[in-house]
Amino acid sequence: MNGVKKRDYESILAECLAIRRLYTDPEFPPDERSLYISNAPVRENYGRVIWKRPRDIVSYPVFTSDISRHDLNQGRIGNCWFVAAAAIICTSHRNILERIVPLNQSFERNYAGVFHFNFWWYGEWVEVVVDDYLPTNGRNLIFCQNVGNRNEFWSALLEKAYAKLRGGYSGLEGGKIGDALVDLTGGIGEVISIENKNTIPRNLFHILHKSIAMNSMVGASIHRPPNATSSEVKHPNGLYSGHAYSITGIKEVINRGHSSHLLRLRNPWxxxxxxxxxxxxxVEMRTLTPSVRNSLQVDTADDGEFWMSYGDVIDNFDEIEMCHLQPDALTEENTSSWSVTMYHDAWKPGLTAGGCGNSPHQKLYWRNPQFFVTLSEKDDDDKNGECTMIVSLTEKEKNNIAKIAIGFDIFQLKPLDGEKASRNALRLAERSGKYQFYREVTRRFEFPPGVYVIIPSTFHINEDAEFLLRIFTEKAAESG
Incomplete structure (x- = not known):
């Protein structure tokens, strides 16, 4: 973890209250060191930055009044992916939000200029403590803020804590909604490319509907054109390339006998x-019956939130990103969830770092760690008698940079007479695809019941890295 020490919030708060001094974070100080990552290849320019505490920005700051997705408005940083992810959580996952953002914090009672937040960081929840100095232009905040209520500061402080976790504010420049959702929830990220309109899964709407019903969180993004001179490019239809949006609702609307599949999206700006x-x-909205229109909660103000047909989302977006939650993230009222298996392991040079199996090192491939999964029970609504399995491989990055190309193969184990499996008993069933320099590589599979072996690997042999392997199934699976 970048800049995250083990000194906890309660001890810092008690000490500051005892000596009657406001906290200044020595690990993430209010100066240029917290704006920029020292080894970053490109240095962003945020202009003249003046650090101020909320009490020096407004007369009566509050931590939060009534948290909602509209409290999050992106500032100068290119972190629409993070702001969109936080907005998704605000929409329908209050219990998770309260785990991330402890609400018993205040600028009045026991105020000492110190705040804390919780993030899921490679397999465990960690507390991140920050002071309340925030970057301004001398008068106003320049990064994430609540434009509608300048007195509220929870969203700006949450962004600061995440910036500390990632080594600096510039560490938030560019990213994926799925990565932020994983760090905020501990869920498993899944990316579905819809850039090639000819290869989109036919059942994608069903996947989205079912995933949201199972409390998964969803976003969508449009890739920036290769020759674009700015980070975001506006289209005539109001959407932006190089930008990420939250998907905050899904609905089938029946109006005057006609059915339409709709998605509600939100621009993090x-x-x-x-x-x-x-x-x-x-015209479509104006012709709805009042009751149907009210069910969509349409607000004609330019608040960044809007409905689109499923077909228009497919036509205009390039990527769908989802985050599937672990059972411990759900409330008792929302118990429909995935069954989760998690492993921490590592590729060690000369021992378990066998590479991808390319010649001339193909024999070393079998040194890679191997994980067995037994799928016994088909999904409830699967007409083909198959089992859904989502596999996520996450490299534990150093300095927020994925320097190693990773991937995985899944083999089906042939029936055995004895207990021990040899490589001859394995039949390649699926691959994760091209090896990628991503923090997390995730793929969804539909398999018939059986025994499977997952082999995660790096592209080159003798790479040294730790990884986290997680397996999500609709029904409980045996693994080891």
Whole structure:
């Protein structure tokens, strides 16, 4: 963890209250060292930055009044992915939000200029403590803020804590919604490419609907054009390339006998909306019956939130990102969840770092760690008698940089007479795809019941890295 020490919030708070001094974080100080990552290849320019405590920005700051997704408005940092992820959690996962953002914090009672937040960091929840100095232009916040209520500061302080976790504010420049959702929830990230419209899964709407019903969180993004000169490019339809959006709702609308599949999206800027079919002032919305329109909770103000048809989402976006929650993230009311198995392991040079199996080192491939999974029970609604299995391989990055290309193979184990399996008893069933320099590589599979072996590997032999392997199944699976 970058800049995260083990001194806890309670001890810092008690000490500051005892000596009647406001806290200044020595590990993440209010100066340039916290803005920029020292070894970053490109240095962003945030202009002249003046660090101020909330009491020096407004007269009566509050930590939070009534948390909602509209409290999060992106600032100068290119971290729409993080802001969009936090907005998704605000929408329908209050219990998770309260784990991330302890609400018993205040600028009045027991105020000492210190705040704390919790993030899931490679397999465990960690507390991140920060002071309340925030970057401003002298008058206003320049990064994440609540534009509608300048007195509220929870979102700005949450962003600061995440910046500390990732080594500096510039560590938030560019990223994936899925990564942020994983760090905020401990869930498993899944990316579905819809860039090639000819290879989109036919059952994608069903996957989205079922995932949201199982309390998964979803976002969508549009890739930036290769020759673009700015980080985000506005389209005539109101959407932006190089930008990520939260998906905050899904609904089948039946109006005057016609059925439409709709998705509700939110721009993390808190403004800038889709202006096509099913937008706030569209013909489609105006012709809805009052009861159906009210069920969609349409607000014609430019608040960044809008509805689109499923077909228009497919046509205009390039990527769907999902985060599937572990059972411990759910409330008693929301018990529909995935069965989860998790392993911490490592590739060790000369021992377990066998590479991808390319010649001339193909024999070393079998040195890689191997994990057995037994799928015994098919999914409830699967007509083909198959079992859903989502596999996530996460490299434990150093300095927020994925320097190693990773991937995994899944083999099906042939029936055995004895107890020990040889490589001849394995039949390649699926691969994760090309080896990628991503922090997390995730793929969804549909397999018939049987015994499977997952072999995670790096592309090159003798790479030294730790990894986290997680397996999500709809039904409980035996593994080892």
């Amino acid at each position: 808190g403004r800038g909306e889709w202006i096509g079919a099913w937008s706030d002032r569209s």
